[in-house]
Amino acid sequence: MDELITKEMLERYYELNQVRKKIEVEINQLKKIFHTYFDKEFGENEKGELVREQFKLQRQVRKTEKWVEKDTVERLEELKMNDLIQIIKKPDSEKIHAAIELGLIKRSDIEGCFTNSYTKAITVKEVL
Numbered sequence: 001m002d003e004l005i006t007k008e009m010l011e012r013y014y015e016l017n018q019v020r021k022k023i024e025v026e027i028n029q030l031k032k033i034f035h036t037y038f039d040k041e042f043g044e045n046e047k048g049e050l051v052r053e054q055f056k057l058q059r060q061v062r063k064t065e066k067w068v069e070k071d072t073v074e075r076l077e078e079l080k081m082n083d084l085i086q087i088i089k090k091p092d093s094e095k096i097h098a099a100i101e102l103g104l105i106k107r108s109d110i111e112g113c114f115t116n117s118y119t120k121a122i123t124v125k126e127v128l
Contacts, residue, residue: 010124013122013124014124014125014126017124034057034059035059037050038059042059045061045063046061047059047060047061073085091113096110
């Protein structure tokens, strides 16, 4: 199984990752310049377009509207519009773990009520 991953593969991954990081930094710098241009020429949070020879630079702006939960709930309660407020029941992980540790419930009492999720990450570092 050790032969499946070679030193050359690790070296190539490491090198590509270093190049990717440099590219991301440069791309982010250019994006910042482009956004500054569009802010000055078209206004903040406004879409715009620039054509230079065979290249077209465009900025799209997506607006997302969210309710400020605490303030909105308070205001709706003041207006006696409780039907517009969701009551969301969800488990409190901290309290469940504390109850298990205190012996108030057994882990087996809630068996099958939880799931595990995993996030995988690969890193290759140069060892000197």
